[in-house]
Amino acid sequence: MRSYRRALLWITIAFGLGLIVCGLMLPALQGSREAAQLAYERQYGDKSMEARAPALAPGPNAQLWVIEKGEPTPAAEGIGGYQPEVEEQRPPTQGELRAVREDKEVPLPLKHTDVHASVEAFLATVEVTQQYENPFDTKIEAVYVFPLPQSAAVTDFLMKIGDRTIRGVIREKEEAKRIYEQAKRQGYRASLLTQERPNIFRQKVANIEPGKGIDVSLTYFNPLRYVDGGFEFVFPMVVGPRFNPPGHTDGVGAVARGKPGRSGHPVEVQYLAPDERSGHDIGLTLEIDAGVSIEDISCASHVVDVQRPAPTRATVSLSPRDTLPNKDFVLRYAVAGAKPKTAILTHEAEDGRYFALLLVPPAELTDVPRMPREMVFVVDCSGSMSGEPLAKAKAAMRRCLHNLDEDDTFQIIRFSESASALGGAPIPATTRNIKRGLRYLDSLRGQGGTMMIEGIKAALDFPHDEERLRIVSFMTDGYIGNEADILAAVKEKVGSARIFSFGVGSSVNRYLLERMAKMGRGTAAFVGLRDDAADKVDAFYERASRPALAKIHIDWGGAEVGDLYPQAIPDLFVGRPLLVVGRFSSDPPAQVRIQGRMGTRAAEHTLALNPDDGPTDHPGIRTVWARWRLADLHEQQITAPSDALREEMTETSLAYRVLCRYTAFLAVDSLEPTAGDHGVTVAVPVPTPEGVRYETTVAE
Amino acid sequence: MRLALCALAVALATLCAAARVSTAAGEPYPTEPGVRFQAIDVFVDSPEKLAAYQVELTYPAATVQVVGVEGGAADAYREAPHFDERGKTGGRIVLAAFTLDEDRAPEGRVRVARLHLRVRGPATPQITVRPVTAARPGGDKIDVDADVRPARRAEGEQATEA
Numbered sequence: 001m002r003s004y005r006r007a008l009l010w011i012t013i014a015f016g017l018g019l020i021v022c023g024l025m026l027p028a029l030q031g032s033r034e035a036a037q038l039a040y041e042r043q044y045g046d047k048s049m050e051a052r053a054p055a056l057a058p059g060p061n062a063q064l065w066v067i068e069k070g071e072p073t074p075a076a077e078g079i080g081g082y083q084p085e086v087e088e089q090r091p092p093t094q095g096e097l098r099a100v101r102e103d104k105e106v107p108l109p110l111k112h113t114d115v116h117a118s119v120e121a122f123l124a125t126v127e128v129t130q131q132y133e134n135p136f137d138t139k140i141e142a143v144y145v146f147p148l149p150q151s152a153a154v155t156d157f158l159m160k161i162g163d164r165t166i167r168g169v170i171r172e173k174e175e176a177k178r179i180y181e182q183a184k185r186q187g188y189r190a191s192l193l194t195q196e197r198p199n200i201f202r203q204k205v206a207n208i209e210p211g212k213g214i215d216v217s218l219t220y221f222n223p224l225r226y227v228d229g230g231f232e233f234v235f236p237m238v239v240g241p242r243f244n245p246p247g248h249t250d251g252v253g254a255v256a257r258g259k260p261g262r263s264g265h266p267v268e269v270q271y272l273a274p275d276e277r278s279g280h281d282i283g284l285t286l287e288i289d290a291g292v293s294i295e296d297i298s299c300a301s302h303v304v305d306v307q308r309p310a311p312t313r314a315t316v317s318l319s320p321r322d323t324l325p326n327k328d329f330v331l332r333y334a335v336a337g338a339k340p341k342t343a344i345l346t347h348e349a350e351d352g353r354y355f356a357l358l359l360v361p362p363a364e365l366t367d368v369p370r371m372p373r374e375m376v377f378v379v380d381c382s383g384s385m386s387g388e389p390l391a392k393a394k395a396a397m398r399r400c401l402h403n404l405d406e407d408d409t410f411q412i413i414r415f416s417e418s419a420s421a422l423g424g425a426p427i428p429a430t431t432r433n434i435k436r437g438l439r440y441l442d443s444l445r446g447q448g449g450t451m452m453i454e455g456i457k458a459a460l461d462f463p464h465d466e467e468r469l470r471i472v473s474f475m476t477d478g479y480i481g482n483e484a485d486i487l488a489a490v491k492e493k494v495g496s497a498r499i500f501s502f503g504v505g506s507s508v509n510r511y512l513l514e515r516m517a518k519m520g521r522g523t524a525a526f527v528g529l530r531d532d533a534a535d536k537v538d539a540f541y542e543r544a545s546r547p548a549l550a551k552i553h554i555d556w557g558g559a560e561v562g563d564l565y566p567q568a569i570p571d572l573f574v575g576r577p578l579l580v581v582g583r584f585s586s587d588p589p590a591q592v593r594i595q596g597r598m599g600t601r602a603a604e605h606t607l608a609l610n611p612d613d614g615p616t617d618h619p620g621i622r623t624v625w626a627r628w629r630l631a632d633l634h635e636q637q638i639t640a641p642s643d644a645l646r647e648e649m650t651e652t653s654l655a656y657r658v659l660c661r662y663t664a665f666l667a668v669d670s671l672e673p674t675a676g677d678h679g680v681t682v683a684v685p686v687p688t689p690e691g692v693r694y695e696t697t698v699a700e
Numbered sequence: 701m702r703l704a705l706c707a708l709a710v711a712l713a714t715l716c717a718a719a720r721v722s723t724a725a726g727e728p729y730p731t732e733p734g735v736r737f738q739a740i741d742v743f744v745d746s747p748e749k750l751a752a753y754q755v756e757l758t759y760p761a762a763t764v765q766v767v768g769v770e771g772g773a774a775d776a777y778r779e780a781p782h783f784d785e786r787g788k789t790g791g792r793i794v795l796a797a798f799t800l801d802e803d804r805a806p807e808g809r810v811r812v813a814r815l816h817l818r819v820r821g822p823a824t825p826q827i828t829v830r831p832v833t834a835a836r837p838g839g840d841k842i843d844v845d846a847d848v849r850p851a852r853r854a855e856g857e858q859a860t861e862a
Contacts, residue, residue, distance in 0.1 A: 158780060159768070166768040166816065167780035179767055179818055182735050190767075668767040670737035670816040671851055 106257065106278045107135040109142035109208065110684045113325065115235055115284040121291055121345055122358050122579075123618050124222045124233060126152070132205050133213040139679030141184065141206045145269045146686075147236035149222050150199040150511030153620070153627030153658050156219035157665035159191045159205075168193070168667035170657050172650055176664035180204065187673035191216050193665040196267045197483065198634065199511040200239055200252065201659075207674045218665070221620035221627070223356065226577045227525070228539040230296065230334040233286060237325035239269050240507045240689050241384060241697035243450035244481035251481025256700050257685040263699060265481065270685040271698045278685070281323035286316040286331060293336035300530045301330045301506070326687040327506035330528060342577075342607040344588060347621040352583045354622045359578040359594065359607065361549065371599075373544070374426050374468040375400070375410040376497075378459045379444060380476035380504075382416040383696030386446030388529050389505040393475040394441050396502060396527060399537040400473070401437050404429035409468065412437055415455030416448035425462065447696060450480050453489055460493040470497040471544050474516065478509025479697070484638050486512065490519045491639055498522045500544055502536070505529065507689035515635070521550075521571050529691045543573045549603060555593035560585035565628035572596070581625045626656035634661070734821050737767070739851035742795065742813040742829060746844045749805040750776075752798035753812060754832040755846050761791035764825045768816035769795065774806040781813050794832065802837040814851050 111133045117126040132142050148154070157168035171179070173194060183190040184206035191214070192204045205214050224231045244251030244265060253263020257270045272278060288294060293311045303319035316331060346355045377397055381390065397412075404410060409426035410433075413419055422440045427433045459472045480486065490499065499520020501513035504527050517524040523543060527536045549572040564582040572578055572594070588609070595604045633649045646662055653660040688694045744753050759766075766785065771778045776799035786792040795813050799805055819825050827848050834844040 163778065164770060165778070165780045166770045167783065168768060169766055169785070178732075179765070182732065182818070183737055183767070186737060188737050666767060668737060668816050668818070669770075670739045670767070670818075671814070671853055673737075 106272060106276050106685065108278045108280050108684055109134055109136075109140055109205075109682050110144055110280050111213070112280065113282045115282065117233065117235070117285070118287045118289070119224065119231075119233065120289050120618060121343060122224045122226070122231065123345060123356070123620055123624065124224055125219065125620060126222060126235070127217055127219045129215055129217040130203060131213060131215050132208055134208040134210050136680075136682075137210050139210065139674060139676060140208050141204060141678060141681045142208060142684060143681060144203045144684040145196070145239060145267060146201055146203065147199050147239050147507075148201055148220060149234055149236065150514060151627065151631065152199075152220040152222045153623045154193070154195070154201075154218055154220045154665070155620075155623045155656075155658050156217075157191075157193055157667060158217040159189070159667040159669065160215040160217065161189060161669060164669075166667045166669055168665045170654060170659065170663055170665050172654070173662050173664045176666040179668070180206065180666055183668045183670070184678045187675070187678065189214060189669040189674065191667050193218060193659065195659050195661050195664075197252070197511065198631070198661075199236070199509070200267065202267065207678055209674055221623050223358075223579050223624060226358070226360075227332075228575045230332040231290075233329075233331045234510070235284060235329040236507060236510070237282060237327060237329065238507050238686050238689050240477060240479045240505070240509065240692060241269070241271060242479050242481040242509075243382060243384070243697075245449070245451060245453070245485075248482045248485070253481070254698050256698055259700070260683060268683075270683045271694060272685050272687050274688075274694050276685075278687075280325065280684070280686075282318070282325040283323065284318040284329060288314045288316070288333065290333075290335050294333050295336060296334040297331070298333070299329070299331045301327055301528055304331070324687065327690040328508070328528070330526075342592075342609060344609045345616060345618045345621050346584070346588055347617055347619055349622045353585075353588075354583055354625045355581065355588060356618075356621050356624055357580045357582075357592070357609075359554075359572065359580060359592075361572045361574055361577065371469045372405075372407040372467065373409075374465050374470040375404065375408055375429075376413065376426065376459050376470065376472045377410065378413045378415065378455045378472060378474045378476075379441075380416075380450065380452070380455070380474070381414045381444050381446050381448075382450035382479070383447050384450065384477055384479045384692055385504070386693050386696050388691040389477055390444065390446040392527055392529060392531075392533055393502070393504045394444065396475065396504070396533040396537050397441055398438060399534050400541070401429075401434050401441075403537070403541050404434065406430065409465070410437065412440055413455060413458045414444055415451060415458065416446075417451050417454075419451075419454040419458040421458060426465070450476075452476070452480055452486050456486065456489050456493065460490075460495070460497060464496065471500060471522075472497050472520065473500045473502060473540075473544075474513070475502045475504055476513070477505040477507075477692075478503060478512040479692075480509070480512065483509075483512050483515075487515050487519060487635075487638050490516050494520050498544070500525070500540060502527060502540070505689065506691050518570060523573055523576050539575065543575060549594070549596040549598050549605075552594055552596040554580070555595060557589035557591060557593070559587065559589040563625070563629070565625070565632050567632060581621070581628045583625070623656060623658055626652055626658045630658065630660045732820070736819050738817050738819050738825075739770075740815050740817065740827055740848050741811050741851045742772075742815065742846065742848055743809055744812045744831065744834065744844050744846050745809040746807060746834060746842060748836050748842060749802065749807050750810070750812075750834060750842075750844065751800075751802065751805045751837040751839075752796075752833075752835040753844065754794060754796040754834070755812075755829050756786075756792060756794045756832050757815065757827055757829045757848070758792050759817075759825055759827045763820045763823070764827075765790065765818045766793055766815055767818050769793075770814035770816065771797075772810065772812040772814070774804075774810045774812070776801060776804040776806055777810070777812045798835075805837055815848075 109132050112131045114129040117124050134140050159166045180190050180192040190206045194202050196202055208214055241254030242252040251265045253265035253268035255262040255270055257272050290312050294314050297306055303322040305317045307315040342360045343358045344355055408429045410429055411426040412422040464470050499517050500522040501517045501524040503513045506529050513524045525536050525540050527533050552569040561582050591606055591608045593606050629652055630649055633645055637645045649660050650662045653663040769780055769783050771780045777797050781795045781797040784794045829846045829848050831844050831846045834842050836842050
């Protein structure tokens with residue numbers, strides 16, 4: 001018995017010691033993996049990171065960027081078309097991330113973006129295909145932050161591997177991230193698409209093997225804007241460098257290539273230095289089927305080729321000479337006649353009959369007399385506006401000042417890190433005062449941060465002249481990371497003022513400017529660097545000078561209508577049709593009546609629907625309706641956030657398969673895992689937008 | 701005996717601490733034990749040319765999630781089919797596709813799709829499939845059979861893009 005107990009004792013001790021040893025090894029094993037990643041990053045990070053390695057020791061999920069300085073590697077020969085001369089044979093070291101590239105060209109995991117768009121009536125269907133290819137000799141995860149139009153309804157997601165196509169699923173965001181990370185860690189190819197802002201998205205593609213490629217496609221629907229005589233198709237190509245106010249932690253960081261984590265913000269864009277270039281280029285084809293004759297196709301932003309297979313159709317392609325993705329693509333075209341007619345697109349689905357109604361303002365709105373105005377110009381003088389953008393803003397403002405009438409008053413406010421004004425209060429628009437205003441304009445320079453909140457306070461926080469219509473005109477590129485704070489401030493302070501936003505630059509934050517204008521019951525206009533500022537300003541004055549048809553009510557002529565968005569119908573301006581989406585419970589009417597106030601008197605107009613026999617059905621209308629519902633809920637979230645709104649947005653997004661800030665698209669190829677661990681994360685750096693100075697906007 | 705019990709207690713305490721360290725190492729999504737990824741192939745067996753199909757698959761939602769829907773082997777169905785995930789709590793998915801090219805419409809037993817799944821737990825998930833509808837070129841309905849099998853890469857099928 002005693003020997004039995006002794007044996008049992010020794011067995012127990014041995015077992016216990018074994019458990020202790022295993023327990024001690026576990027964190028060591030974990031740490032050794034992290035230490036290997038750290039050593040790997042310290043050795044092969046760029047020179048400045050290496051020098052500061054102890055202070056900037058990246059964590060296990062840090063992004064790594066390595067540039068070969070003219071040391072060709074035989075193993076990488078031929079990748080991406082590179083054919084270096086082998087001057088020196090250097091044996092590869094364990095875990096080294098290498099790519100061979102032509103002189104000064106930065107190797108990227110994103111080779112090419114292809115955009116194919118088609119327009120029917122006033123709705124665009126756009127497919128964007130991003131071609132990722134690993135130019136390095138080790139496995140990578142590619143991460144790319146890119147823009148889309150702010151009203152894009154992203155509804156489909158495909159991952160293409162060779163001739164295999166995997167359609168992604170939409171999930172609640174945190175759940176999708178969790179699944180993606182698990183798939184990544186287990187070596188499976190996977191991709192994840194998230195929405196960071198209504199107009200900023202992030203794509204992650206995991207486990208791209210050396211020399212191999214994965215294509216990711218997304219599809220969205222987007223209603224076109226009708227602006228001053230023509231439809232406008234916009235495809236943004238680069239996120240501009242955003243300023244984030246001190247203390248703001250949920251912004252969009254702008255850092256130099258190879259400096260991940262420098263901004264401390266959850267979303268970060270890395271920018272190429274002015275003397276760096278990459279091989280990433282873009283192709284774009286747009287097919288238009290307007291239903292009526294197309295006239296005057298123009299593209300001020302890019303060189304394009306235009307084919308006209310029929311009077312009602314056009315095919316527009318980006319010229320091979322203009323494929324650098326550093327500015328918005330903006331195409332405008334007019335249709336036959338002075339303006340389009342009010343049109344309705346419908347789609348019958350299992351869960352209802354959806355519609356999108358383009359309300360075109362009647363010509364009679366131009367006959368209304370104008371009120372004296374209190375014009376408040378707010379000019380962004382931050383670093384990102386330095387150079388061409390500010391010059392364009394000044395040109396626009398000079399035109400504005402010359403267009404003032406003597407019974408108007410005006411004020412000019414500049415803001416960057418703080419705000420200051422021409423004077424203590426608005427001054428009469430006499431000849432002498434206008435000259436004073438022009439001199440003040442000439443003195444403005446672009447430098448410093450973008451504390452837009454200071455500009456908003458300065459513009460809206462002073463007493464309003466009740467005898468005048470206060471019109472606040474913001475001139476800015478919108479490069480800020482705290483849009484929600486700005487929009488909340490505008491909503492709180494706008495009162496009876498009207499806001500007209502001017503976006504100035506090649507890649508403006510259209511989401512911010514459109515929402516500011518919407519909250520201020522005005523409109524937004526955009527002046528590209530190659531646009532004629534004078535034309536834009538004249539059109540702006542035409543709108544701002546005419547009191548809009550306000551307090552609009554739509555009489556649907558007996559048709560049963562519900563779930564209308566926007567829920568509060570905005571004012572109607574000359575030259576700016578209004579888009580309303582909803583659901584019919586009955587047949588659509590042949591005409592609608594819009595009732596409202598034109599200045600001080602009541603007005604009513606009858607509009608026939610689809611008088612030109614253009615297309616009337618579009619399968620994307622259901623998706624567009626869902627996107628507008630999400631936009632409406634998002635706006636409520638800005639001013640009064642709640643879990644209930646979040647849940648409602650998530651449910652709508654999942655039910656209609658439309659991406660929102662609380663959901664994500666995910667695709668996993670579970671056929672075969674790739675060999676080895678998940679490799680290194682590599683961000684795709686982008687060029688700064690055309691006209692924007694790298695030195696004044698990107699944190700080195 | 702007391703010494704043995706002390707050693708055992710220390711060992712257990714050390715293991716608990718180690719587990720906490722490994723999950724607190726900064727990873728936002730710690731490894732979930734028993735999670736794996738698996739692909740299954742969906743076949744339709746048609747006695748004549750298959751111009752359109754719709755099948756419904758059911759699976760245990762508590763342990764299985766669909767994480768991707770891939771196209772099939774036949775040219776006509778190589779593109780990923782559209783799908784509809786039914787039910788708020790999951791467990792059902794309907795796949796559908798069609799071809800207008802009569803010459804490419806396949807006949808016999810053909811892989812029409814592949815589901816990529818995330819599976820929790822060691823047990824083999826029970827996936828069932830039933831044909832909802834199918835049609836020959838011209839649109840007339842036909843009767844077909846359907847089944848599922850664990851996915852295997854067929855000869856010549858690319859796993860990656862070279």
